[in-house]
Amino acid sequence: MLRIKKARFHGIHIPELALGLDYSDTNVKSIVVSHAHADHIPRNRALSQESNPIEVxxxxxxxALMxxxxxxxxxxxxxxxxxxxxRNFRLTFYPAGHILGSAMTFIESPVGNLLYTGDCKTPASPATEGFDFPKNTPVDQLIIEATFGLPIYRWKSNEELKAELIEFSQKSLDDGYTPIFLGYNLGKAQEMMHMLKDMxxxxxIHGAGFPLCKVYEDFGISLGNYQRYDRKTSEGCILFTPNSGLESGFASHIKKRKIAYCSGWASHEARRSQINADRLIPLSDHLDYFELMHFCEQLQPKKIYITHTPDPNVVLHELKSKGLDACYLDLAAQEEDA
Ligand SMILES: [Zn+2]
Structure with a gap:
């Protein structure tokens, strides 16, 4: 088995392989970036030292997105x-279903193998390359995120969510309102645009998300007819922006508008008043609690390491009841061990 360390800033450190996964420290020779969300990308400053070249x-x-x-x-x-x-290990990427390009990393080393999910979703988001994992080799160590690791999180199917997005758009426009979908500029916006591509x-789309859309189209994900947000022509279009855009004046001139907040966190009714949304649509790009359990049972790894989870005890209890060996990869606990 490989020794796995949670990193000081973020990410995972595998010291025996001089390898970092979504990692920002410089004490490694190689860094794998699972996907292009900001908290997974190493900082430029860390990689600019010529004396210590690190391969990414x-x-x-x-x-392309990075x-x-x-x-x-x-x-x-x-x-x-x-x-x-x-060097002394083999690396293979498998599609993680989270956003375009998102990868699970499979590492095979002389002392065992390891699958690191990064952020993942199964069934895959329709605006990704799908979801796949190593099927012919038993997995020794699995590091998996459990962002929505509570049984209150159970997602609707992609088809149901697509129907809800179409219905919300059509109803708003028929009633003379401009529909606005709130979601991240990378991943969520393009997933929603892809679902609505035939309308x-x-x-x-918000100016920060617009250039990212071309990468989706370059890699074969159709987003239909879209433009950069233009205040003068935006009324009567279907609009996409993150919450922060709305707070800084996006579509503020449009009086008749309907806002849909699209996120896993939309499962919580309290978000409605926090965000002032007309509709809460629990559209997540992470796997839900039940898919998390199903995936772990299917994979049967020798050891599971959970990261990013609201209450580790819930996930660990359920995994252990299924006969799986699991622990929470916690920086604090690790420092106590050290
Ligand atoms: Zn992500």
Whole structure:
């Protein structure tokens, strides 16, 4: 088994392999970036030391998105299902279903293998390359996120969510309102645009999300007819923005508007008043509690490490009741051990 350390800033450190996963420290030789959300990308400053070159690995769509988001160091692009050998280990990316390019990382080393999910979703978001994992090799160690690791989180199917998005858009427009969908600029916005691609209305997206859409189209995900948000022509379009955009004046001139908040956190009714939303749509790009359990049971790893979870005891109790060996990868606990 490999020794797994939660990192000081964020990410995972595998000291025996001099490898970091979504990692920002410089005491490694290689860093894998699972996907292009900001909290998973290493900081440029960490990689700018010529005396200590660190190789960065990512899938081609993740590399393209990282560059658009300001990442400047070289990236070695590795397509899905294409094993490469790095020093004393082998690395293979599998699609994680979270956002375009998002990858689960499978590491095979002389002392065992490890699957790191990064952020993941099964069934996959329709605006991704799907969800897949190593099926011919038993997994020794699984590091999996459990952002929605409570049994109150059970998602509707992608088809039901798509129908709800279409219904909300159509009803709003029929009643003379402009529909506004709230969600992250990378991933969530494009997932919603993809679900609404066949509606005969122009979609406008917040300026920070607009350039990212081209990467989706370049990699074969159709987003239909869309434009950069333009205040002058936005009324009567279907609009996409993060909450922060709305707070800084996005569509503030439109009097007749209907707001849908689209997030796993929309499961909580309290969000309605916090965000002033007309509709809460629990559309998440993470797996729900039941899919998390199903995936772990299907994989039967020797050891499971849980990260990012609201209450570790809930997930650990359920996994242990299924006969699985699981622990919470906690920085505080690790420091106590040390
Ligand atoms: Zn993410």
């Amino acid at each position: 690995y990512a899938t081609p769509p993740t590399a 560059r658009l988001r300001g990442f400047r160091a070289p990236i070695r692009e590795i397509p899905f299902h294409t094993p490469i050998t790095i 005969p209305y122009t979609k406008q």
